[in-house]
Amino acid sequence: RNVKRQMACRSDINSFNAPFLAVFESLIPADEEKVKQKQLMMLLEKHVSKEWPEARLHVYGSCANSFGFSKSDIDVCLAMELGNIDKSEILLKLADILQSDNLQNVQALTRARVPIVKLKDPVTGISCDICVNNVLAVVNTKLLRDYAQIDVRLRQLAFIIKHWAKSRGVNETYQGTLSSYAYVLMCIHFLQQRRPAILPCLQGMEITYFTIVDNVECAYFDQVEKLQNFGLRNGESIAQLVWAFFHYWAYCHDYANDVISVRTGSTLSKRAKDWTRRVGNDRHLICIEDPFEVSHDLGRVVDKYSIRVLREEFERAAEIMQYDHNPCVTLFEPY
Numbered sequence: 032r033n034v035k036r037q038m039a040c041r042s043d044i045n046s047f048n049a050p051f052l053a054v055f056e057s058l059i060p061a062d063e064e065k066v067k068q069k070q071l072m073m074l075l076e077k078h079v080s081k082e083w084p085e086a087r088l089h090v091y092g093s094c095a096n097s098f099g100f101s102k103s104d105i106d107v108c109l110a111m112e113l114g115n116i117d118k119s120e121i122l123l124k125l126a127d128i129l130q131s132d133n134l135q136n137v138q139a140l141t142r143a144r145v146p147i148v149k150l151k152d153p154v155t156g157i158s159c160d161i162c163v164n165n166v167l168a169v170v171n172t173k174l175l176r177d178y179a180q181i182d183v184r185l186r187q188l189a190f191i192i193k194h195w196a197k198s199r200g201v202n203e204t205y206q207g208t209l210s211s212y213a214y215v216l217m218c219i220h221f222l223q224q225r226r227p228a229i230l231p232c233l234q235g236m237e238i239t240y241f242t243i244v245d246n247v248e249c250a251y252f253d254q255v256e257k258l259q260n261f262g263l264r265n266g267e268s269i270a271q272l273v274w275a276f277f278h279y280w281a282y283c284h285d286y287a288n289d290v291i292s293v294r295t296g297s298t299l300s301k302r303a304k305d306w307t308r309r310v311g312n313d314r315h316l317i318c319i320e321d322p323f324e325v326s327h328d329l330g331r332v333v334d335k336y337s338i339r340v341l342r343e344e345f346e347r348a349a350e351i352m353q354y355d356h357n358p359c360v361t362l363f364e365p366y
């Protein structure tokens with residue numbers, strides 16, 4: 032590994048910029064899709080406000096964080112005061128209301144880890160998951176969207192990494208690999224580490240946005256329009272960054288000792304977080320600190336089998352970026 036750690040990037044790397052950008056462009060949702068999502072949201076809002084006038088609907092996840100592909104499902108959060116009513120009751124009621132408005136496949140999954148109502152809108156063909164009071168997800172969605180505004184290379188890189196992860200079958204949390212959310216945080220961390228840095232650490236700056244959700248303080252600098260020039264001192268191209276991203280996760284990250292932390296713009300030690308031992312199902316084989324729920328390791332789904340799969344995939348991708356004559360195709364070959 033040490034030998035590879037010294038590896039210099041291939042000299043023809045920039046000839047792959049145009050093909051990588053073409054991959055990115057091909058995944059961006061069209062404007063009509065955004066219009067359809069808004070239509071479905073308006074329909075849902077109509078039903079919700081009739082039943083619960085005080086409640087609010089928020090879109091979170093890929094449709095709102097600017098890392099969504101074309102044809103993504105919409106993630107929606109119903110935010111309301113529950114008092115002593117439980118979430119399942121609300122979800123069953125919601126399913127009932129929506130069922131009667133010729134939406135398709137309305138299903139309340141009240142026993143899931145995150146209980147939701149699932150549905151499909153026959154008019155737009157869009158599927159949608161609605162959860163109750165997952166407000167931290169709404170706030171971390173804003174954080175990701177704000178980071179994406181600072182430098183276009185984040186969105187380009189994250190689209191390419193998500194597309195790679197989906198093509199290679201390593202974007203399946205129920206199989207022990209990582210969520211899209213985790214991959215985007217890995218991209219942000221990586222761009223914070225470039226020298227000169229391409230992204231700042233928003234949670235280490237003056238606080239312009241503050242909220243407390245579920246007893247968690249969420250505070251950071253959100254006036255990102257003032258940071259438009261932040262990454263300009265670094266001229267790395269998208270192909271160089273894709274190469275360096277895989278090189279980093281294949282050969283440079285210290286899996287045994289380090290935690291990546293977007294919150295601090297740096298890495299922390301597993302020891303400092305007490306993430307050195309297996310506790311219950313949390314094995315901490317790859318550690319990614321949630322930016323707000325700091326006791327939450329997004330790598331906790333990874334087990335001793337899937338960590339091998341992941342690391343082999345990072346190494347495969349690094350080799351392709353180094354040697355393959357057509358990396359923009361080979362990288363995304365189905366497994």
Ligand code: CTP
Binds near residue numbers: 094099103168210212
């Ligand atoms: N989320 C979270 N904690 C997790 C996983 C997800 O808070 N461990 C929240 C985040 O707000 C994230 C949203 O749930 O934006 C959706 O997660 P995910 O499906 O991983 O990301 P998407 O951006 O929706 O990606 P995809 O296009 O693959 O659906």
Ligand code: MG
Binds near residue numbers: 092093104106
């Ligand atoms: Mg999603």
